[in-house]
Amino acid sequence: MIEFERIHHVSLAVRDLSKARTFYSELLQFKEIERPPFNSKGIWYAVGTQQLHLLEHPMGQALRESGIDSVDGHFAIWVKSFKDTIQWLEQAGIEYEARPKSVAGFAQIYILDVDHNIIEFDAAYDS
Structure with a gap:
């Protein structure tokens, strides 16, 4: 049996490393x-104790073109405050989809990066 400790990193393909940076x-x-x-x-x-690796794909293959779809592949980051994260995203001009009372048992916020990779921010309800 494998003894899991934690996720070490998530890797995402990007088209243009400069835009992704x-x-x-x-x-x-x-x-x-x-x-x-x-x-x-x-x-x-560094994302907390885990890592996110962005890899510039030379052919731009295997990259999404569509909008937010929470059933599609994505990674999630737990944040301290749902409200503060929404406020920060709005100030930064980043579009998002918020689910403050998600059936998941916690609040969810979804955004897209410049290559349409889906990022989820999770927080306790009413935080």
Whole structure:
């Protein structure tokens, strides 16, 4: 039996690393961390104790074109405050879909990055 400890990282394909860096580093203010010198283009971020790896796909393949679809592949980040996250997204001009009373048992917010990768922010109800 495998003894799981935690998710180490999530990797997302991006079309343009420069545009992705602007979104994740400047708009979302993720902390960039050192990436080994692979033979590919990419950026790594610390997200709490886990990591997000952005990989520039040279052919732009396997990338989404559609809008928010919570049934599609995505990753989720637990945030301290639903209300503060909504306020911050609005100030940053980032479109979102909010589900403050989701049947999931916690509040959910969905956004798209510049390559239509879905990011979910979760928080306790009424936080």
